[in-house]
Amino acid sequence: MSRRKWLAGALLSATGLCAAGERAFAQTDPVDYPTRQIELIAGYAAGGGMDVLARYFAERLGTLAGKPVIVVNKAGANGNLAAQEVAQARPDGYKLLWAATSTYASNQFLYKDLPFDARRDLKIVATATEYGFLLIVPTEGPATVEQLKKSLAGKAKAVYGASGSTTMAAAELFKSLARVKATYVAYKTSQDVMRDVSAGELDFGIVDATAALARARQGQLKPLGVTMKRRMNAAPEIPTLDEVGAKGYELNGWMAISAPAATPSAIVDRLNGWMQTIVGMNETKAFLATAVAEPFGVPRDQIPAFVDAQTEKWRKLIQDAGLTPQ
Template sequence: MTKKTFINAILLGAACLLSAHATAQGYPNKPIKLIVPYAAGGPVDGVARGYAERLSKEWGQPVLVDNRAGANEVIAADLVAKSPADGYTILWGADPTFSTNQFLFRKLPYNPLTDLIPVTRVTFVNMALIVDGRLPVNTMKEFVALVKANPGKYNYGSAGAGSAVHVHFDAFLRQEGLSMPHIAYKGIAPAVQDMLGGQVHAMMAGITAATPHLASGKMKILAINGNKRAKMIPNVPTFAEAGFPNTQSYFFIGLTVPKGTPRPVVDAIVSANRKVLADQTFVEKTLDPYAFEPQADTPEQFAAFLVTDRKLAEKKVREAGALLDN
């Protein structure tokens, strides 16, 4: 390398750093799009809208929710991956984007490992084991005994093949040596409706799938994931308290941006997320009703979490035999 070439390389690098710094200094100075991979009206969308509203106050700029549902988050993730790397298009992604889709699809229109930068987790969602209120059980042990005594008689529903609802229940059945047919729906809402109608006997899902129907006895929540009980259902034990410490049922929501987004912009998003989640009024109003636990990872912490989560996701998807583009 000549002296002139070396000097030009240094100047170019300095210019890039100054440009990134200038971008971060002025970020954000226009509306931001929060791409949500689910249809409006569900719990994930509801939390996203509350989050966007609080983030708007933090930044002094509109944060607009843009629902791009379909293909197990692939449509939304691909849109963000191909967006300008300037921090103004952010994906509100869950397990499919970050961990499971690479094992559920033979081919994706983007590379989830290189085309998107994991920024931070926002929430960790503990799911519960929910059963039809007509089942003669009130505890996890009674449920396992009932299913074990009647292999194949009772079924479970999910929000779709390969969804967290599916793979976590499948793992639970394998763990306990149980046999239950799987019914895959397009979303959790139709599965809930069929449980109310008696066609579905059990599911792993967020507690809001059941809470409107607990008082009437149409549904029961037997246990919930996590290290502590949910504030909204304090009488429901954790899986460990119910005698099943190895049972896991969860999903998480995190933010991701296109590769090439300047690190100062990523850091600005991380900082804003931390401030939003430190607002106890926001947490109590927006997260607690859904049993969503606030997170505030750095990009490095999020990336380290994903290394472990992707290994677990691959194992559970392979064992469940789920494939979405066969």
């Protein structure tokens, strides 16, 4: 065999061994992950309900990972700024996203020219929690949904507040099923919505229950109904909207951790395993009860189908509500 042929054969063999080694590595957990701090980017203001949940999961995730997981708040554009940062980040597992239904399922139908595609550019590592939204009014406002409907009917211009596409669509669904009219006022955060509801500047608002229930129990606002199909375990005294004037209403929110789409499966598998452990802990169940949320773990192999179904649900909801991309 000539020297040239021998070198060519050796090169091909080495290339084949390298490729095989890369495939084998991709199929196993990388032994060196993580070797440093992980960032969990949250598109919510510090101190809010979603931020509290992010910090709980970040702390437990850090314990299991053996390295700190810190929450970095990047509020704005209904979570789109945070999602864009992670979608464009290096896919090495060190920058993750804490986001809600809106990021994964509804924002694409409500915002024009998004600089990322959540389905294409993000890979959901694990779902974490499920929660409802509350229809809220001022403390001195209507005591029931029926009273709210009568109050709105008697106003020349009723207004409601919401802080993003999910809660706006939730409010529009309420308007449709309850057959009421009110003009949407956009807010950056749920805290802003609750402030103006408490002050009587809004006729009603819809915000996530995690944020609203504590203020309701402090007498700062009044909850009239929850958007979930069933009453919340944390507040069984609050009826569902289906029960009290918006027949057929059913809408839940959910939170998930995701990574850049190209993140190796081995890293995603490891993160998913840690998250499944956290979601299943009794400590987590007890904590979420205080945060007005519930554990929500979708098996990893079922996540794509789950997201597809949720996306279609929100597409139809937004279309039926007559909302157009802005």
